[in-house]
Amino acid sequence: MLIGELAKKTGCEVVTVRYYEKEGLLPKPARSKKNYRIYDAFHIERLRFIRHCRSLDMSLDEIRFLLGIRDEPTQDCGKVTALLDAHIMEIETRVQALLELKQHLLDLQNNCSGEESIENCGILRSLQQ
Amino acid sequence: MLIGELAKKTGCEVVTVRYYEKEGLLPKPARSKKNYRIYDAFHIERLRFIRHCRSLDMSLDEIRFLLGIRDEPTQDCGKVTALLDAHIMEIETRVQALLELKQHLLDLQNNCSGEESIENCGILRSLQQ
DNA sequence: AAAAACCCTATAGTTACTATAGGGTCAAGA
DNA sequence: TCTTGACCCTATAGTAACTATAGGGTTTTT
Numbered sequence: 001m002l003i004g005e006l007a008k009k010t011g012c013e014v015v016t017v018r019y020y021e022k023e024g025l026l027p028k029p030a031r032s033k034k035n036y037r038i039y040d041a042f043h044i045e046r047l048r049f050i051r052h053c054r055s056l057d058m059s060l061d062e063i064r065f066l067l068g069i070r071d072e073p074t075q076d077c078g079k080v081t082a083l084l085d086a087h088i089m090e091i092e093t094r095v096q097a098l099l100e101l102k103q104h105l106l107d108l109q110n111n112c113s114g115e116e117s118i119e120n121c122g123i124l125r126s127l128q129q
Numbered sequence: 130m131l132i133g134e135l136a137k138k139t140g141c142e143v144v145t146v147r148y149y150e151k152e153g154l155l156p157k158p159a160r161s162k163k164n165y166r167i168y169d170a171f172h173i174e175r176l177r178f179i180r181h182c183r184s185l186d187m188s189l190d191e192i193r194f195l196l197g198i199r200d201e202p203t204q205d206c207g208k209v210t211a212l213l214d215a216h217i218m219e220i221e222t223r224v225q226a227l228l229e230l231k232q233h234l235l236d237l238q239n240n241c242s243g244e245e246s247i248e249n250c251g252i253l254r255s256l257q258q
Numbered sequence: 259a260a261a262a263a264c265c266c267t268a269t270a271g272t273t274a275c276t277a278t279a280g281g282g283t284c285a286a287g288a
Numbered sequence: 289t290c291t292t293g294a295c296c297c298t299a300t301a302g303t304a305a306c307t308a309t310a311g312g313g314t315t316t317t318t
Contacts, residue, residue, distance in 0.1 A: 002295080002296075003295095003296075004294090004295065004296080013275085013276085014295095014296090015275075015276070015277090016274085016275065016276090018297095018298095019274075019275065019276095023274090032296095034282080034283065034284095034296075034297090035282090035296080035297065036283090036295090036296055036297080037296085037297090045257060048257060048258065049256050049257050052255075052256045052257070052258065053256055054274090056230060056233055056234060056237070057230055059273075059274090060273080060274070061273095066253070066256070069247060069253075070247060070253055072247075075247065076243070076244055076245060076246060076247070077241060077243060077244075077245050077246070077247055077249075077250035077252065077253065078243045078244065080241070080243065080250055080252050080253060081238065081241060081242075081243030081252065082243070084234060084237060084238050084252065085238070087234060088231060088234045088235065088238070091227050091230060091231045091234070092231065094227055095224055095227045095228060095231070098220050098223055098224045098227070099224060101185060101186055101220060102217060102220045102221065102224070104185055105185060105213060105216060105217045105220070106217065108185070108213060109210065109213050109214070109217070112206060112209065112210060113210075114205070114206060114207045114209065114210030114211070115205055115206075115207065116205060116206050117205060117206070118198060118199060118201075118204065118205070118206055120206075121206035121209055123206065123209050123210065123213065124195070124198075124199055124206065124209060126181075127178050127181045127182055127195070128174060128177060128178050128181070129177065129181065131264080131265075132264095132265075133263090133264065133265080142306085142307085143264095143265090144306075144307070144308090145305085145306065145307090147266095147267095148305075148306065148307095152305090161265095163265075163266090163313080163314065163315095164265080164266065164313095165264095165265055165266080165314090166265085166266090183305090188304075188305090189304075189305070190304095
């Protein structure tokens with residue numbers, strides 16, 4: 001299977017596949033005589049894993065960590081749940097920060113009708129402080 | 130006033146001040162004989178405006194836009210409220226996306242107790258699909 | 259006199275890609 | 289047979305908003 005087919009099967013851009021290889025997330029595949037990358041089912045599975053993690057907004061470092069655990073099956077999976085816990089908490093923090101931010105913006109919005117002159121715009125004035 | 134004092138007065142890193150200058154958000158200041166940047170009250174006010182906007186998570190492009198309106202006071206401030214509206218909606222979208230993401234992660238977390246072997250970890254299995 | 263604390267410029271690194279340039283391979287149609 | 293289009297390859301630069309590093313001058317403190 002060439003890179004284009006792998007990309008199609010996993011919903012991943014061709015350039016992104018090459019990028020993951022460069023980053024060490026996907027092992028270097030065999031090459032054809034013409035130097036084309038040749039992939040098999042193993043790569044599909046691994047790339048799907050990576051893409052699924054990415055869709056959950058995990059960083060490549062976090063994914064590298066999970067792949068490492070998968071490749072080193074000597075331990076229990078407590079580290080996996082721990083990583084997920086940390087990731088969930090991080091997202092909760094981000095949500096909180098965004099909600100506070102939104103409130104600040106709404107407060108700011110209340111400072112002006114939008115029909116003032118620039119000099120009298122309460123929003124621009126508030127932003128100066 | 131030298132750059133260090135400006136930075137201290139605005140809670141901004143020295144390098145960031147120079148970066149804003151390079152990006153055209155802060156006008157180039159006068160220079161001393163020894164080529165040191167010399168700032169005055171005008172720069173403090175403008176930099177505070179920028180930092181306030183940044184604390185509201187506006188992009189430098191958005192801030193550039195607001196500064197442009199401020200510098201060109203021929204129109205009413207409808208564009209200001211419009212920018213703020215757009216920014217608020219963007220944040221609402223991000224919050225929604227994060228909440229959905231969090232639910233996915235919680236669902237995933239339910240797949241495993243964290244005490245399984247790596248082969249049996251329900252989380253790693255789910256991530257493979 | 260030396261060390262600490264400033265100032266300057268220029269360049270590279272961060273994240274996860276995306277875009278661009280430049281070039282080889284292969285199958286189908288004119 | 290030629291050429292067009294769809295693939296494949298590598299290498300480099302750009303994205304956002306800084307941060308870090310290198311290398312060097314100035315001023316103040318010890």
